[in-house]
Amino acid sequence: MANIKDVAKLSGCSVTTVSRVLNNHPHVSKEKKQRILTVIKELDYAPNSQARDLILGASKNIGVVIPNVNHSYFEKIISGVIESAFEIGYAVTLLPTNYDPKIEKSYFQQLKTKRLDALILTSKCNSLAEIEKNTKYGPIICCEDTQNYAIPSVYADRGKAYTEIFNYLKDAGYKNIGVTINRSEEVSASSKTNIESYEKVLGIPIEGNIVRNCSTMEDGKMAASYFFEEGRNFDAIVTNGDHVASGIYKYAKDHQLSQPLLIGQENLAISEVLSFTTIDFHLKKIGSAAFQLAVSGEMEKQIFPYSIIKRMPD
Structure with missing residues (x-):
């Protein structure tokens, strides 16, 4: 397989001149450029992309760090990133962590070695202090x-959204309000904000009224088995996702139980089909904005508006 030295030797030019031609450098004579291009074609030479990227200082590849791909929350952010990247010819690499801080740190190393131009953290698993230390290697954008x-960050004001929801339920006369979250409030800023909003608005501790580790429809059914246990009478449940809410709905229907008022998140089609209220955090727009910050390298913190889509159950 031919290499850049072979091209240089056969064209009678230096390796530096060949490199300039490969990278469209303007300061190469037309005669030399044509001679080099002819040899490249004859040898069927393809330049090493990683080496070229090091010369240019950019890979045109953005890494999107995700816990997993099996969640609509991350799917929507990824969709926004990919659409924006496609428009200007960037590649997007998905980097799963399964919430392992060591794996996330390995992606910081890829940023350091210039394999990636920037990182977008859809959900972090290292501290903000640790993340900040690694921004010297390139842009790192958080979606919180x-x-x-x-x-740099792009996020929705979840505290304001949760406060509005709990005030709405309180004013509407709901007395026994349940909550589902995914990760523990000890590691998730979103979960912590949710719980703080609940306790501030309702004036009661959340313990006994919360089910953790929920992210899927099956998790919603599991949560429902708790909320509908004998002696418990939850009349409203604020979930952390439309799929979780749909699992609670299905459990109540299968067991011929009265449906509580359900609040979902993400504004998926299932929330419209089952006619329950949901919070739309406009995640696709957040993904697009995060990509723009990743490419520009600007130090900005953008807060996106949310929408509460109120629906009355059938």
Whole structure:
């Protein structure tokens, strides 16, 4: 297999001149450029893309760090990133972590070695302090509030959204309100915000009224088995996703139980089909904005509006 030295030797030019031609450098004579291109064609030479990227200082490849791909929340953000990347010829590499901090750190190393131009963290598993240390290697954008850390971010004001929802339920006369979350509030800023909003608005501890580790429809059914146990009478449940809400709906229907008022998140089609209220955090737009920050390298913190789609159950 031919290499750049073979091209240089057969064309009678230096390796530096060949490299300039490969990277469309303007300061090469037409005669030399044509001679080099002819040899490249004869040898069927393909330049090493990683080496070229090191020369250019850019790979045109953005890494999107995700816990997993089996969740509509991350799917929507990814969709926004990919659409924006396609428009300007960037590649997108999905980097799953399964919430393992060591794996996430390995992606910081890829940023350091220039295999990636930037990273978008859809859900982090290292501290903000640790993430900030690695921004010296390239842009790292978080899809959550990065507080006073010098980390670009694009996110929705979840605290405001949850406060509005709990006030709405309180004013409507709901007395026994349940909540589902995914990750523990000890590691998830979103879960912590949800719980803090609940306790502030309703004035009661959340323990006994919460089910953790929910992300799928099956998890929703599991949560429903708790909420509908004898002696419990939850009249409203604020879930962390439309799939979880649909699992609770299905459980109540299968067991011929009265449906509680359900609040979902993500505004998926299932929420319209089953006619329950949902919070739309406009995740696709957040993904697109995160990509724009990744490419520009600007130090910005953007807060996106949310929408509460209120629906009355059939």
